[in-house]
Amino acid sequence: MAASLQFDLVSPERRLASFAATEVQIPAVAGDMTAMAGHTPTITSLRPGVLRVVGVDGMKAYVVTGGFAEIGATGVSVLAEQAVPLDELTPAKLDALVADACEAAAVNPDKDAADKAVADLNAMRAATGL
Amino acid sequence: MPSLKDLKNRIGSVKNTRKITKAMQMVAAAKLRRAQEAAEAARPFAERMTAVMSALASGVGTGAGAPKLLAGNGRDQVHLLVVMTSERGLCGGFNSSIVKLARLRANELVAQGKTVKILTVGKKGREQLKRDWAQTFVGHVDLSDVKRVGYANAQGVAREVMAAFEADEADVVTIFYNRFQSVISQIPTMQQVIPAKFEAVSTSSLYDYEPSEEAILADLLPRGVATQIFTALLENGASEQGARMSAMDNATRNAGDMINKLTIQYNRSRQAAITKELIEIISGAEAL
Numbered sequence: 001m002a003a004s005l006q007f008d009l010v011s012p013e014r015r016l017a018s019f020a021a022t023e024v025q026i027p028a029v030a031g032d033m034t035a036m037a038g039h040t041p042t043i044t045s046l047r048p049g050v051l052r053v054v055g056v057d058g059m060k061a062y063v064v065t066g067g068f069a070e071i072g073a074t075g076v077s078v079l080a081e082q083a084v085p086l087d088e089l090t091p092a093k094l095d096a097l098v099a100d101a102c103e104a105a106a107v108n109p110d111k112d113a114a115d116k117a118v119a120d121l122n123a124m125r126a127a128t129g130l
Numbered sequence: 131m132p133s134l135k136d137l138k139n140r141i142g143s144v145k146n147t148r149k150i151t152k153a154m155q156m157v158a159a160a161k162l163r164r165a166q167e168a169a170e171a172a173r174p175f176a177e178r179m180t181a182v183m184s185a186l187a188s189g190v191g192t193g194a195g196a197p198k199l200l201a202g203n204g205r206d207q208v209h210l211l212v213v214m215t216s217e218r219g220l221c222g223g224f225n226s227s228i229v230k231l232a233r234l235r236a237n238e239l240v241a242q243g244k245t246v247k248i249l250t251v252g253k254k255g256r257e258q259l260k261r262d263w264a265q266t267f268v269g270h271v272d273l274s275d276v277k278r279v280g281y282a283n284a285q286g287v288a289r290e291v292m293a294a295f296e297a298d299e300a301d302v303v304t305i306f307y308n309r310f311q312s313v314i315s316q317i318p319t320m321q322q323v324i325p326a327k328f329e330a331v332s333t334s335s336l337y338d339y340e341p342s343e344e345a346i347l348a349d350l351l352p353r354g355v356a357t358q359i360f361t362a363l364l365e366n367g368a369s370e371q372g373a374r375m376s377a378m379d380n381a382t383r384n385a386g387d388m389i390n391k392l393t394i395q396y397n398r399s400r401q402a403a404i405t406k407e408l409i410e411i412i413s414g415a416e417a418l
Binding site for chain 1: 168171172174175176178179182186280281282284336337338339340341345346349350353356357360
């Protein structure tokens with residue numbers, strides 16, 4: 001078995017998950033990346049996407065919007081602005097997320113970034129088949 | 131001298147008041163626990179966020195290329211004070227202590243010739259500030275329909291604050307709230323959120339940054355503002371319930387004291403009335 005690392009998923013309101021994982025797939029702004037034990041310490045921003053964690057008892061997936069991930073020597077902590085377990089995600093929830101992003105895009109001075117967030121969400125909708 | 135009936139009514143009404151304050155105290159205690167849990171649950175995020183941002187900020191510095199939210203826009207003429215208070219009263223000195231601190235700061239700034247703008251969160255603070263500072267109000271965030279303060283509420287406030295900053299309508303943003311220490315002690319706190327202030331940390335950055343330190347920092351700073359406001363709202367929520375709990379505890383005790391006093395007075399006057407009647411009967415009989 002591969003060496004494990006400590007995985008934490010934290011949202012502003014609460015700690016969503018904390019367990020040992022062997023591999024964490026992070027939707028980073030520059031493209032997806034997978035962190036395993038012994039990864040170079042890295043801090044990266046997130047884009048809206050699906051975060052997949054392979055733990056001892058199978059794979060868990062979460063839908064995250066923005067935030068950042070901190071990959072350290074001992075573990076990975078993901079600080080997501082919003083995070084929802086993938087199997088709890090309903091089309092209605094996803095619609096709400098998209099609506100939020102659109103609303104944010106309307107007032108955001110950085111038009112490109114906000115539009116990209118909306119596009120990312122829509123891409124995610126296609127990928128998750130909802 | 132109130133009549134016996136008056137006294138009896140009075141005792142009855144004070145007893146009812148005591149029931150109400152006692153119930154309010156218990157509700158506040160239950161809500162306090164929930165509010166404290168919420169504040170507790172939000173702590174890991176806020177702590178990590180601050181740690182990472184401090185590391186980033188000391189790496190990037192406040193030089194020319196630094197993001198505006200960190201370095202400021204080079205002026206400190208217009209100060210936006212975000213005063214966070216409760217939506218409901220009957221919580222002791224909770225609102226007054228925040229308003230007092232905000233007023234003090236506002237007076238200080240005006241004396242220095244700065245422009246003060248006030249954004250109120252929660253209607254109690256607005257009511258108290260209305261008399262002297264109404265002309266400086268730039269907005270109000272109403273949270274009276276919100277049962278549980280969520281991150282989205284904080285984001286709403288943050289968005290408003292940042293819009294003002296971006297539009298050059300404010301140069302420095304400070305938030306006012308009560309930090310929860312214990313049920314009997316809440317500390318009115320003033321915290322500057324824009325430009326962001328971090329304690330300098332001497333971490334040689336061991337991390338790789340993707341895409342780059344500057345880009346991540348620029349992405350994180352608005353979230354940092356929202357996180358700080360969220361933390362403040364939660365602390366405020368816990369403080370409000372704590373303040374209400376101790377205020378209601380006091381009220382209950384006062385009502386009890388009052389009932390005791392009134393009961394003694396009632397008994398005395400009853401006795402006096404009986405004695406008086408006896409004297410009347412006896413002296414009547416003697417006169418025969």
